[in-house]
Amino acid sequence: MTPRRGQPTVRIAAGQGFWGDWLEAPYRQVTGGPIDYLMMDYLAEVTMSILQKQKSRDPTLGYATDFLPLTERLLPLLVTRRIKVTANAGGVNPRACAAAVAETARRLGLAGKVRIGVVTGDDLLGRLDGLLARGHALTNLDTGRPLHEVRDRVLSANAYLGAWPLAAALRQHADVVITGRVTDTGLTLAPMIHAFGWGPDAWDLLAAGTVAGHTIECGAQCSGGNCLVDWETIPDLANVGYPLVEAHPDGTFELAKHPGTGGRITVAGVTEQLVYEMGDPTAYITPDCVADFTTIRLEQAGKDRVRVSGVRGRPATDKLKVSIAYFYGYKAVGTLVYAWPDAYRKAQAADRVLRQRLADLGLQFEAIVTEFVGADATHGPLARNSLALDELPEVQLRVGVRSPDKAAVERFTREIAPLILNGPPSVTGFAGGRPRPEEIVAYWPALIDKQVVEPCVEIVEV
């Protein structure tokens, strides 16, 4: 913690907005300027079921494996610079992840210099039947259906933990905190709770830290990446600077990035990120508090610097969100490209031929979705009406099918290639080969009483 402008400041840097984000970002955040914490978010909703599958095949897996080469590269720097890490890289096996990181640290000669905090307790898969038997219906928040309808197909079930278990690990002097399913915002809020000693009912402060977490949880999406406003003038995206939160004990914070990096931090760009994946803005619900996004004040405090203040919060609810993944069925998507003249009409004709053949084969699909990429895939009829459709140089026919019947989806994948020689003309773009049927792992959001979930914090000495 370094004093600045009269108030202590804690610098929390976003290093990873999702599993698969820029591998250089965490390294640049650590080396590009002073930071106190490196925050990394790895877990999307579907990720947990993939990891659960890996763990069932090998009990030492089930975490974000990318985290290991990253720690190998960064740990010596983190130790020298006294930078702490919060990461939900643990997936469905945080202890195995911690063991692997500990081994890496020992190999790097860092024995005695790294303490790893492990947060577990989010994984409810082994407890599901007990919970259902005790009347926790885990009703689907979107559809209202009770979980027992798909119980035998459930692949993973994780409660979203909040910031407090991470803060507890930091209090026990953890240098690297590895968690399973915690909220993205909790990874940023926890260092503030720890550094400033915020209380569990300091709702405005917890809401402010939650807003800070929301702004940087998608990495560069608040510092110029995927930013629509004035997008063509955003400088040097090749060297985009990932965002930093410079947090103060009173709940105010600034968003900034390291000097000399590309991208841009403006009120307009930060606003884009604030409304991303937003529901009711007056009730942004996390395990830690309910934040009111209509109270946020933003001001440009300098070049690439936005000051955030005024955030108000309300008491947390007595529920936790549970993210459940279950096997749903199969899908496949096939594509072909048709060229001018009449590219769009050729693609339409090919779609009609394909659909007739699927019908003649008696194949049953829950859904068949056709898109004409280049004409209507993203804007539907809104764009089609304003385009010179006859003049399009090419149109990609993209057809997807979904079915509980794997054989039907498999047969669909064999009906695309024949169209090249026995359908409408001027067709190309099949170099990728026959599409493959994919398993659909669907998402089942639910709530559970907070009291039945017990977060667990352990420390692993290296």
Add this chain to the structure above:
Amino acid sequence: MRGDRGGVRRRKDGRTEGRKGRSRRVRLVELAHARSGDKGDTANVGLIALKPEYYPILVEQVTAARVARHFQGMITGPVERYELPNLHALNFLLHGALDGGGTMSLKTDAQGKVFSTALLRLELDIAVPR
């Protein structure tokens, strides 16, 4: 003046004249920027005024009903709207927009990432100062 009211005469230059004075037809992209995301089968579109003085125009004209009409045939559920006057922004929830959403969806834009840009095609008639 609202474009869908009576008493409007369209001039050759695209402007209109009506009882309350002149207005000009603009696409929302000239007044606002936007970002969208997903929650299950619901896409959210955050619509942000490019200038604070545009925000009241958005509040008045870009109603939930208007947005529902705009997306007719593209979404199967209702549209909800929330106001964030502090950010000069509106948030729209478009239910049933993503063919089931997430891993289930067969759409290119399965996560509603660019629904925001489709909203920016909306045309409005805005008052032109005399």
